Amino acid sequence: MMVSLGQIRSRLLTVTVVLGVIPAGVSIGQVPSKGPTRDPSVEAPVLSGITIDGDLNDWPAALPRYPINHLHVLPPYYGSNGLEGANLMTSPDLSAAFSVGYDPKENLVYLAVIVRDDMHVVGHDGFWDTDAVEVYVDGRHSEDSVPNYPGGKNPETADASELPVFQYIGIPGEGRIYGVKKSSGRDRGPDNPILMFGDIKKTRTRMAFRRTRGLTVYEWAIEAFDHYPDTPTKLVPGGKLGFDVAVVDKDKPAVSAAAETEPEDDRSAWVTWVPEYRGLKFFNAANLGEVVLGLPPAAGPPADKN
Ligand SMILES: [Ca+2]
Numbered sequence: 222m223m224v225s226l227g228q229i230r231s232r233l234l235t236v237t238v239v240l241g242v243i244p245a246g247v248s249i250g251q252v253p254s255k256g257p258t259r260d261p262s263v264e265a266p267v268l269s270g271i272t273i274d275g276d277l278n279d280w281p282a283a284l285p286r287y288p289i290n291h292l293h294v295l296p297p298y299y300g301s302n303g304l305e306g307a308n309l310m311t312s313p314d315l316s317a318a319f320s321v322g323y324d325p326k327e328n329l330v331y332l333a334v335i336v337r338d339d340m341h342v343v344g345h346d347g348f349w350d351t352d353a354v355e356v357y358v359d360g361r362h363s364e365d366s367v368p369n370y371p372g373g374k375n376p377e378t379a380d381a382s383e384l385p386v387f388q389y390i391g392i393p394g395e396g397r398i399y400g401v402k403k404s405s406g407r408d409r410g411p412d413n414p415i416l417m418f419g420d421i422k423k424t425r426t427r428m429a430f431r432r433t434r435g436l437t438v439y440e441w442a443i444e445a446f447d448h449y450p451d452t453p454t455k456l457v458p459g460g461k462l463g464f465d466v467a468v469v470d471k472d473k474p475a476v477s478a479a480a481e482t483e484p485e486d487d488r489s490a491w492v493t494w495v496p497e498y499r500g501l502k503f504f505n506a507a508n509l510g511e512v513v514l515g516l517p518p519a520a521g522p523p524a525d526k527n
């Protein structure tokens with residue numbers, strides 16, 4: 222269930238009692254607390270001067286890269302695509318990792334997804350026919366869930382404001398993503414990336430990709446929301462976001478019009494950062510890992526006097 226105002230108030234009260242006081246302007250999901258509260262958890266350092274162009278030369282070289290290496294075989298939709306038993310940290314067939322940071326002034330999360338993938342396939346009709354990256358974000362770091370699309374809606378009518386988790390999707394090519402022609406009841410053009418169940422143009426989320434020598438790089442600026450589209454999450458040091466990233470790998474162009482009719486051995490692989498799979502991620506925020514927003518770099522030591 223999505224939380225009601227009453228639940229929010231009672232949660233706020235609990236947090237207030239525990240912490241004594243909540244700094245002004247800090248939303249419930251962003252009450253700073255020390256250390257990770259989920260597994261997996263990564264810290265996002267403060268970055269600045271990032272240009273979204275698919276070139277990571279503007280990223281600090283020393284930034285950690287975290288493996289995206291949990292393969293989920295979910296018949297009849299996703300297969301192993303030849304990756305069963307492969308080391309997804311080193312395989313030339315598929316190995317993927319991400320780095321993450323944020324800019325508190327721009328109020329954006331920056332995400333670099335680096336994918337080694339020997340066979341580049343871009344399709345436009347469904348989730349089953351293309352290489353892709355999916356980013357899951359919960360700006361409120363909640364444990365909210367819904368059992369299904371709210372109010373009897375369907376994927377074409379459901380609205381991102383009614384679901385506990387945002388799903389952004391990008392593909393490494395031009396054209397429509399996952400066959401989505403309609404979302405939140407409105408016709409959509411072939412945007413890249415898209416906000417599933419919403420309008421990417423109402424967000425500041427952007428993505429650019431580059432493909433060179435078997436390596437596909439996706440560079441993202443991501444806007445998180447307390448409530449879409451009117452209340453972006455304020456990104457402050459110590460704040461936490463629910464987060465996961467999935468890499469989709471299709472290696473042979475689709476020969477049919479649905480995932481379940483693709484040859485089983487050629488079905489795309491779906492690989493995530495979070496180890497467990499417990500159903501559609503946009504229905505349950507508790508299934509995400511987390512990004513902890515780091516402190517700005519400390520002032521350096523005084524310069525030598527000589
Ligand atoms: Ca760049």
Ligand SMILES: [Ca+2]
Binds near residue numbers: 338340471
């Ligand atoms: Ca591929």
